[in-house]
Amino acid sequence: MLTMNSKIAELYANPIGHDVIGKVLLQLGISDKAITNPVVGNMKLSTVAAMAKGKLAPSFFDTLLRLVNSEKAAPADGNGPITEKWWKEAVFYQIYPRSFYDTNGDGIGDLRGIIEKLDYLQDLGVTALWLSPIYDSPNDDNGYDIRDYRKIMTEFGTMDDFDQMLEEIHKRDMKLVMDFVANHTSSEHKWFKEARKSKDNPYRDYYYWADEPLNDWQACFGGSAWQYDETTNQYYLHSYAIGQPDLNWENPKVRQEMIDVVDYWVDLGVDGFRCDVLDQISKDFIENRNGNGPRLHEYIKMLFGREKVSHIFTVGECWGAKEDNMKLLIGADRNELSTVFQFDHIVVGYGEHGRFDPVPFTLDDVRNPLIKWQNFMQENELAATLFFENHDQPRSVSRFANDTNKRYESATMLATMMYLQKGIPFIYQGQEIGTANPYSENIKDYDDIETVNYYRMNPRNQSEEELFRNMNFGTRDAGRRPMSWDDSENSGFGGKPWLPVYNRYKEINVQTDSSSDKSVYKYYQKLFKLRKENEAFITGTYENITEDRKGVYIYKRYTDAECYIVVCNFESSNEIKLDADVRKQNKSNPMVKGGYVIGKQSACRPANEWHKCLKHAEIDAESQSVTKAQLRDSHTVRYRNGKGIHRKTNGD
Numbered sequence: 001m002l003t004m005n006s007k008i009a010e011l012y013a014n015p016i017g018h019d020v021i022g023k024v025l026l027q028l029g030i031s032d033k034a035i036t037n038p039v040v041g042n043m044k045l046s047t048v049a050a051m052a053k054g055k056l057a058p059s060f061f062d063t064l065l066r067l068v069n070s071e072k073a074a075p076a077d078g079n080g081p082i083t084e085k086w087w088k089e090a091v092f093y094q095i096y097p098r099s100f101y102d103t104n105g106d107g108i109g110d111l112r113g114i115i116e117k118l119d120y121l122q123d124l125g126v127t128a129l130w131l132s133p134i135y136d137s138p139n140d141d142n143g144y145d146i147r148d149y150r151k152i153m154t155e156f157g158t159m160d161d162f163d164q165m166l167e168e169i170h171k172r173d174m175k176l177v178m179d180f181v182a183n184h185t186s187s188e189h190k191w192f193k194e195a196r197k198s199k200d201n202p203y204r205d206y207y208y209w210a211d212e213p214l215n216d217w218q219a220c221f222g223g224s225a226w227q228y229d230e231t232t233n234q235y236y237l238h239s240y241a242i243g244q245p246d247l248n249w250e251n252p253k254v255r256q257e258m259i260d261v262v263d264y265w266v267d268l269g270v271d272g273f274r275c276d277v278l279d280q281i282s283k284d285f286i287e288n289r290n291g292n293g294p295r296l297h298e299y300i301k302m303l304f305g306r307e308k309v310s311h312i313f314t315v316g317e318c319w320g321a322k323e324d325n326m327k328l329l330i331g332a333d334r335n336e337l338s339t340v341f342q343f344d345h346i347v348v349g350y351g352e353h354g355r356f357d358p359v360p361f362t363l364d365d366v367r368n369p370l371i372k373w374q375n376f377m378q379e380n381e382l383a384a385t386l387f388f389e390n391h392d393q394p395r396s397v398s399r400f401a402n403d404t405n406k407r408y409e410s411a412t413m414l415a416t417m418m419y420l421q422k423g424i425p426f427i428y429q430g431q432e433i434g435t436a437n438p439y440s441e442n443i444k445d446y447d448d449i450e451t452v453n454y455y456r457m458n459p460r461n462q463s464e465e466e467l468f469r470n471m472n473f474g475t476r477d478a479g480r481r482p483m484s485w486d487d488s489e490n491s492g493f494g495g496k497p498w499l500p501v502y503n504r505y506k507e508i509n510v511q512t513d514s515s516s517d518k519s520v521y522k523y524y525q526k527l528f529k530l531r532k533e534n535e536a537f538i539t540g541t542y543e544n545i546t547e548d549r550k551g552v553y554i555y556k557r558y559t560d561a562e563c564y565i566v567v568c569n570f571e572s573s574n575e576i577k578l579d580a581d582v583r584k585q586n587k588s589n590p591m592v593k594g595g596y597v598i599g600k601q602s603a604c605r606p607a608n609e610w611h612k613c614l615k616h617a618e619i620d621a622e623s624q625s626v627t628k629a630q631l632r633d634s635h636t637v638r639y640r641n642g643k644g645i646h647r648k649t650n651g652d
Helices: 008-013 015-028 045-051 060-068 111-116 118-124 159-171 190-195 252-268 296-304 323-330 363-379 407-419 449-457 464-474 510-514 520-533 579-584
Strands: 092-095 128-131 148-152 175-181 226-229 234-237 272-276 313-317 339-341 354-358 424-428 541-544 552-558 562-569 598-602 611-614 637-641 644-648
Touching: 008 015, 008 045, 045 060, 111 118, 111 159, 118 520, 148 159, 148 252, 159 175, 159 252, 175 252, 175 313, 252 296, 296 323, 323 339, 323 363, 354 449, 354 464, 363 407, 363 541, 363 552, 407 424, 407 520, 407 562, 424 520, 449 464, 510 520
Parallel strands: 092 128, 092 424, 128 175, 175 272, 272 313, 313 339
Antiparallel strands: 226 234, 541 552, 552 562, 562 598, 598 611, 637 644
């Protein structure tokens, strides 16, 4: 309970107080550094009230305190299981429609292709689908430049196809989540075509315009974020491609347009939205930040804090999501988002120049942010997202492990490590068969606007060899090549595809993998079945027990009735002994151990009776250890030097 004796910093830490103070500072043109300054932050509200006497009404602080004390800064405490929302037990599968399955032979995936593969996805254990944008678009950024929010891209199909797809999804008791792009439109959208006609056009303020660039912001795809438009002799803001002008959310008409778009698709029956770069919809020109602006939470509540959409799932792509604002974004009492994607583990290995600047890292560098966020999200009763791949990322088995002679072991270890943690699993098409990165030194094989611009601009004057090495490390095209269904022509995708098939499609495809003794697909099936059938992996407690070990990640998941230990070994030379760990556990709650994957022990069973749930290495129940020899067939660690990327394997 905040009072007049509370400090400014305490008020600012409260979600409502944070929002109100942010708006006041915005109105006054004062930086938020005035609040974060320790001297100011330690001042009591009573002192501030005395200093503001005559400038603020006497009732101001009383009203503010009633407001902030009416809402909690964190989700409400509850003793029941977290099953009231369907998405808390869901397994999500992201589809990049253009590259999933082509049914009409034009080389582009389509909605009917998704329909045909729904049984495949259901058999995998998927319960919800996330589709990258399927709206009408000129495809400057493959659908993330939307020309019409209420129209299906002709290449993908029709609204009738969409209606049938949604019906078939729901018939299988699955959910559909659409991609929602709220930060920008296509320059071919009718709003922007009108806006650029004249300075007094009714749509002009739908976007940001200025006589000169207001700052030195750089577009994510290269170059200045301000583009000159000769029609009106002004510049417009585009945080991404030139053909993706940023919407001006300060305009109430824009906010209403976006609300109407959300309601349109909800009325059609969709179950939620993945919100593209959502934390950028509020700009902070005072602090010179393109994102996490002072009205962000207000805007999100306008979109999703309404009764009409209270039942849907929302996940924000929020690169700026950190500990200080995570509770504000997804706290249960906030009425903003269900959860967010944060990317601390994804950017491991990125240098100062981003995804095309690989730097050395260890796999402990990948593990440690996972531990940090697992602890933070659990302590604050927030839902974490569990993912390694999406349409913007290279393939995880290539980036973090061994995609050659230990591809199966690497792919399944990464899956186990990620998806038995506490949170909501998201997998990306092809990940379930261990798809590896392609490699090309021909610019014609690339379509991603970010990659192509990097090649053309060559901002660091690198050699051709260096350019392609860095491009192959970070290109978004790595995840966008057509899905490999079999080893036939075009990898069973359909017609000659819009982007080249994966180099190794004859080896890595659904048909071959499904019939293999080392099937990544079957392993994923088993993994998701294990999650579904054991409450410990849904509502159970997470506890990291890795301690100071290098090259491994060990954690527990448990309830009062059962307990698991998940053991993930990054290095084939490691020997992992679990006896010390087991001795440390509460004797009334016996622990589980398993190979480099997982084992289970029921709380009612003797301490030496183990059940192998997902088997890679054999378990010695007597010594309660996993030997070096047994782990030799797991996977390897990657390291980097100035000359490139290398893999350390047995004997190296």
